[in-house]
Amino acid sequence: MSIDMAQFHQVFFEESFEGLDIMETGLLNLDMGDVDAEDINTIFRAAHSIKGGSGTFGFTAVSDFTHVMETLLDEMRDGRRQVTQPAVDVLLGSVDCLKEMLTAIQDEQEVDVASVAEYKKALEVELNGSESEEAVTDESSDVSAIESNTVNTGEKKWRIAFSPHTDLLKTGNDPVRMFRELGSLGELTITVDFQGVPDFYDLDPEECHLSWNLELVGDVSESDINDIFDWVEDECDMAIQLISDPVENNNSSTTEEQAIEVAPPKEVKTESTNNASPTNVAKPTKKTAQKPAAKTSSSIRVDTGKIDTLINMVGELVITQSMLSLVGEQFEMNKLDQLKNGLSQLERHTRELQESVMNIRMLPISFVFSRFPRLVHDLSSKLDKKIELVMVGEHTEVDKTVVELLSDPLVHLVRNSLDHGIEMPADRLAAGKSETGTITLEAYHRGGNIVIEVKDDGKGLNKEVLRAKAIEKGLIDENTNLTDKQTYELIFMAGFSTAEKLTDVSGRGVGMDVVRRNIQSLGGNIEIISELGKGSTIAIHLPLTLAIMDGQSIAVGDERFIIPLGSIIESINIKESMINRVAGRGETFRLRDEYLPIVRMHEIFDVKTVQATKLTDGLVVVVDGQGMRCGLFIDDLLGQQQVVIKSLEANYRKVEGVSGATILGDGSVALILDIPGLVRLSNQ
Amino acid sequence: MASILAVDDSASMRQMVSFTLKGAGYTVVEAVDGVDALNKAKTQKFDCVVTDVNMPNKDGITLIRDLRGLPNYKFIPMLMLTTESGMDKKQAGKAAGATGWIVKPFNPDQLLKTIKKVLG
Numbered sequence: 048m049s050i051d052m053a054q055f056h057q058v059f060f061e062e063s064f065e066g067l068d069i070m071e072t073g074l075l076n077l078d079m080g081d082v083d084a085e086d087i088n089t090i091f092r093a094a095h096s097i098k099g100g101s102g103t104f105g106f107t108a109v110s111d112f113t114h115v116m117e118t119l120l121d122e123m124r125d126g127r128r129q130v131t132q133p134a135v136d137v138l139l140g141s142v143d144c145l146k147e148m149l150t151a152i153q154d155e156q157e158v159d160v161a162s163v164a165e166y167k168k169a170l171e172v173e174l175n176g177s178e179s180e181e182a183v184t185d186e187s188s189d190v191s192a193i194e195s196n197t198v199n200t201g202e203k204k205w206r207i208a209f210s211p212h213t214d215l216l217k218t219g220n221d222p223v224r225m226f227r228e229l230g231s232l233g234e235l236t237i238t239v240d241f242q243g244v245p246d247f248y249d250l251d252p253e254e255c256h257l258s259w260n261l262e263l264v265g266d267v268s269e270s271d272i273n274d275i276f277d278w279v280e281d282e283c284d285m286a287i288q289l290i291s292d293p294v295e296n297n298n299s300s301t302t303e304e305q306a307i308e309v310a311p312p313k314e315v316k317t318e319s320t321n322n323a324s325p326t327n328v329a330k331p332t333k334k335t336a337q338k339p340a341a342k343t344s345s346s347i348r349v350d351t352g353k354i355d356t357l358i359n360m361v362g363e364l365v366i367t368q369s370m371l372s373l374v375g376e377q378f379e380m381n382k383l384d385q386l387k388n389g390l391s392q393l394e395r396h397t398r399e400l401q402e403s404v405m406n407i408r409m410l411p412i413s414f415v416f417s418r419f420p421r422l423v424h425d426l427s428s429k430l431d432k433k434i435e436l437v438m439v440g441e442h443t444e445v446d447k448t449v450v451e452l453l454s455d456p457l458v459h460l461v462r463n464s465l466d467h468g469i470e471m472p473a474d475r476l477a478a479g480k481s482e483t484g485t486i487t488l489e490a491y492h493r494g495g496n497i498v499i500e501v502k503d504d505g506k507g508l509n510k511e512v513l514r515a516k517a518i519e520k521g522l523i524d525e526n527t528n529l530t531d532k533q534t535y536e537l538i539f540m541a542g543f544s545t546a547e548k549l550t551d552v553s554g555r556g557v558g559m560d561v562v563r564r565n566i567q568s569l570g571g572n573i574e575i576i577s578e579l580g581k582g583s584t585i586a587i588h589l590p591l592t593l594a595i596m597d598g599q600s601i602a603v604g605d606e607r608f609i610i611p612l613g614s615i616i617e618s619i620n621i622k623e624s625m626i627n628r629v630a631g632r633g634e635t636f637r638l639r640d641e642y643l644p645i646v647r648m649h650e651i652f653d654v655k656t657v658q659a660t661k662l663t664d665g666l667v668v669v670v671d672g673q674g675m676r677c678g679l680f681i682d683d684l685l686g687q688q689q690v691v692i693k694s695l696e697a698n699y700r701k702v703e704g705v706s707g708a709t710i711l712g713d714g715s716v717a718l719i720l721d722i723p724g725l726v727r728l729s730n731q
Numbered sequence: 732m733a734s735i736l737a738v739d740d741s742a743s744m745r746q747m748v749s750f751t752l753k754g755a756g757y758t759v760v761e762a763v764d765g766v767d768a769l770n771k772a773k774t775q776k777f778d779c780v781v782t783d784v785n786m787p788n789k790d791g792i793t794l795i796r797d798l799r800g801l802p803n804y805k806f807i808p809m810l811m812l813t814t815e816s817g818m819d820k821k822q823a824g825k826a827a828g829a830t831g832w833i834v835k836p837f838n839p840d841q842l843l844k845t846i847k848k849v850l851g
Contacts, residue, residue: 050751050839059743095785096741099814102836103744110836217799219808219830219849228848253805278831281822 052104057346059100060153064146066093068417071142074135075420082123082130090138091120097145109148112163115170116141122174137173139421141166202266204290209276210240210258211283217253220279226261228275233265262290347447349407357407360400367392405595410450412490412499413441418454419461419488426465433472433483434465443490445497449589452569453499456562460501460585461486463558468505468583478580480504496571497591502584508577510534517543535575539563567723570596570613596692598709600685600717601668603648604656607717608681609690609709614722616669616676618684623663633729634662636678638669646729647680651704652718658682672722677729679720692719704728733850734758734775738768738782738794739812748781748812751839752846765789769797772804779850780809781833781842784820792820792827799828808849812837 073090094117101109116138122128144166151158207229211222229235243256250256263272272287371389374382416438427434445453469475469484476482487502510531517523517537529537537543541560566573571589590596590613598609625636626645634645645667649657659665659682667678690709695702695718706721735757739745749759760775762768766788772780780798784791791811798804808830813820821832833845 050747050754052747052839055743055747055750058746059741062742089787092740092785092787095814096744099783099812099835100741100743102814103747103838216806218825218828219806224849224851227851278825281825 056104056153059104060149061346061348063097063100063149066097067142067146067149069093071139071421072417074139074142075424077130077135079130079132079135084124084126087120087124087130091117091124094120106152108158108163109145109152112141112145112148112167112170115167115174116145119170119174134173137169141170202264205261205263205267205269205272206288206290207261207263207272208258208286208288209261209283210243210285211255211279213254213256215255215279215282218279218282220282222255222257222259225275225279226259229261229263229272232267232271233263236262347408347410353403353407357400357403360396360403364393364396364400367396401595406444408447409444409591410447411442411444412450412453412497413438414450415454415457416441416488416490418458422458422461423465423486426462430465431471432465432469434469435483435485437485437487439487439489440491443492443497445490445589445591449497449569449591452565453587453589456565456587457488457499457501459558459562460587461488464501464503464505464583464585468503468507470506474506478506492591493588496588499587499589500584501587502582504582507579507581507583508535508538508575509579513537532575535577538575539573570611595689596719597687598690598719599668599687600711601648601679601681602683602685603652603681604654604658606652606654606656607685607711607715608648608652609717609719610668610670610679611719611722612687614670614672616671618666618668621662621667621678626662636662636667638678641676643669644677644726644729645680646677646725649680651725651728670722670725672724672726675723675726677726679725690717690719732756732758733778734760735846736760736762736768736772736777736780736782738762738765738780738786738791740764740783740786744783744812747839748842751842754839755843755846757846765791765794765797768794772798772801776803778807779846780804780807781812781846782809783812784824792824792829795824795829796827810845810849 070090070093073086073093077086094113098110098113098117101107101113119128119134119138123130123134128134144163148158148163150156209222215222226235226237238260240258240260243258244250245256269287269289276283276285367389371386371393374385374389378386419438420436423434423436464486469486470478470480472482475484485504487500489500489502491498513534514523514529514537517540518525520542522537522540522543523529538559539562543559563573566587566589569589571587573585573587575583575585577583597612599612599615601608601610619638621636625638627635627637627642629635634647635642636645637643645662648654649660659680662680665680665682666684667680668684669676669678692707693709695705695708698708702718704721704724705718706724707719708716709719711717735752737745737748737752737759738761739748740763745761745763749761752759760771760777762771764786765782768780768782769789780795782791782794786794789797795809795811798809809828811820811824811829811832812835813824813832814835824832830849831845833842
């Protein structure tokens with residue numbers, strides 16, 4: 048039976064990365080003075096699982112590497128070895144190394160064999176003080192394995208005396224099973240010995256009192272026989288005796304032959320283990336081009352409670368459906384109440400079902416937060432700062448996509464707080480603060496949004512410095528009057544960096560504008576609150592899900608479009624006096640003190656059935672896309688509704704000004720407008 | 732066909748064991764740790780138990796010891812999945828009542844061969 052092991056690889060990678068995260072968290076939380084055995088055990092278990100899995104699924108390089116880690120952890124767990132900071136650092140390094148190895152294997156890339164060897168060496172040095180011992184023991188065990196396989200062949204006659212201890216049956220072992228196996232090796236003669244059987248009245252049927260004499264004739268080696276009795280070695284008395292050898296081989300030559308035969312395979316074996324890592328891991332890189340699809344498949348781990356709710360909901364739905372079909376079978380007007388009742392139940396269940404399905408995609412934000420203890424640990428020691436990381440609301444749930452895309456921006460913000468926000472310990476003491484700075488990561492729900500705050504009690508943003516810097520960089524004019532909020536937002540401008548000198552931690556000057564753009568592309572926004580000397584808070588507001596959104600449906604001729612509700616500011620009827628036509632730049636209209644460009648929707652989307660072509664006949668919807676505003680000229684506003692977003696790119700191709708599509712209640716398709724894209728279009 | 736309880740906290744290993752045994756026609760129920768396994772073993776009688784050793788909540792050896800205490804599981808074969816480095820584990824497992832072991836890493840064929848051996 049051949050089974051394609053590749054089908055389990057994805058799950059293996061997922062659980063291994065999870066295990067590595069557990070190891071990392073565990074190692075970071077170890078308190079050198081007072082090590083909790085259970086903590087070490089948890090770390091050990093994670094390493095052990097990765098080792099077992101990688102061995103089984105053929106990733107020998109990974110299992111070899113984890114083996115050394117496991118040995119080290121095992122000694123720590125048993126108390127044979129002291130847990131020291133250097134050892135923990137080596138283990139942390141190994142966790143990183145394993146992550147890289149597994150990522151490389153998953154992406155079918157080449158593993159950096161040299162760096163793996165370096166980490167392994169560091170582990171071995173930590174383990175033995177040298178790197179050679181391990182190799183020696185490995186070899187010797189290989190030899191014994193080979194020995195048992197390469198013993199000379201030919202017909203032999205064995206006599207086996209087998210007398211099990213009385214408790215043999217209690218471990219589920221059955222002599223009959225072992226005899227059956229022996230019988231499969233050659234011709235077996237069984238003689239049973241009843242001598243040990245007690246009187247009937249003393250007999251305990253759960254005990255074994257029989258013993259056996261067996262004779263086996265066949266091409267069988269002693270190790271073949273030992274293998275069968277391997278499990279019961281300690282539960283029986285056994286003697287194996289060779290009665291007659293094959294005619295071709297006389298006794299005296301056997302030992303000599305054995306010695307000769309053992310030597311060459313030993314070399315072969317060691318050679319092949321040396322080769323094992325490159326051949327197993329270093330898959331040709333050309334493969335990556337062929338199989339990009341394998342990587343895109345993503346999966347999600349769902350709490351069983353959520354699935355149960357879902358199944359429950361489906362059950363309710365089925366009941367409602369059968370009730371409705373009963374009503375429908377022979378409908379009379381007096382059943383109208385029943386029908387209405389059923390329909391309202393159906394509506395409720397559908398809504399609940401939708402909620403619980405959406406819930407499945409929700410992951411706790413701890414998936415993102417969990418990488419920060421390590422990051423803060425590493426960076427603070429690099430910068431010689433003392434920092435405590437506090438995480439609040441890690442269980443707040445958010446859509447999987449948001450979780451994945453949130454990671455990088457958050458890393459950037461935390462790095463910034465560490466590098467620019469929190470002062471050096473001496474400066475903090477001088478400012479009357481505690482030596483240790485605090486960075487707080489907090490997540491909570493507010494309305495339909497999730498809010499994530501990165502808070503520090505560092506020096507805060509200096510408005511004067513920000514302003515001077517922006518003028519120096521030519522980002523603003525010297526006479527520009529800015530509110531506090533606008534001043535803080537200067538840091539989001541491209542090319543702005545306040546660090547006096549660039550460090551490799553942060554401050555390359557390309558960061559914050561990218562962060563803001565990423566957040567905005569997720570449909571969120573970002574704001575800063577800061578107080579000089581007290582610290583800063585950066586808050587990210589994001590929609591809970593990207594799969595469903597609140598939309599306003601609008602009409603342009605026969606076509607229906609959806610505008611994301613959040614980007615609509617107001618809808619107005621405009622008068623002729625408000626309109627300005629700029630030569631070569633299209634039309635604008637004046638809204639209070641602002642001139643906004645007008646986008647004629649029917650022209651952009653080429654709608655022939657449009658009703659209003661005169662600006663004063665239709666409606667103008669004022670929308671905001673990433674800080675830029677414009678007026679969309681449309682026929683009519685229809686209703687507000689929740690829409691399920693379907694990807695246009697996946698089903699058709701990317702269209703400028705359109706972010707996706709949805710299916711309306713009547714089955715027709717409506718395009719969802721990409722407001723920033725439309726604003727860009729209107730500017731062209 | 733015989734029913735087997737497959738216990739492992741690692742999803743990939745559990746799936747591999749379960750898939751292999753199901754493919755050979757056995758009925759397989761999966762459990763994620765010793766506590767889960769013990770609960771399942773109490774509601775249904777299995778003909779064989781295959782368990783990982785290192786698991787949270789209840790490890791495989793304790794599980795085997797607990798199962799042996801149940802009348803239904805006094806004599807049924809129970810195998811542990813263990814790594815080569817775990818010689819002391821084998822001893823501890825035997826003392827707890829394990830029938831035998833399958834050494835990790837193993838492939839589906841080795842697993843099937845061993846299961847066939849104990850189930851006849």
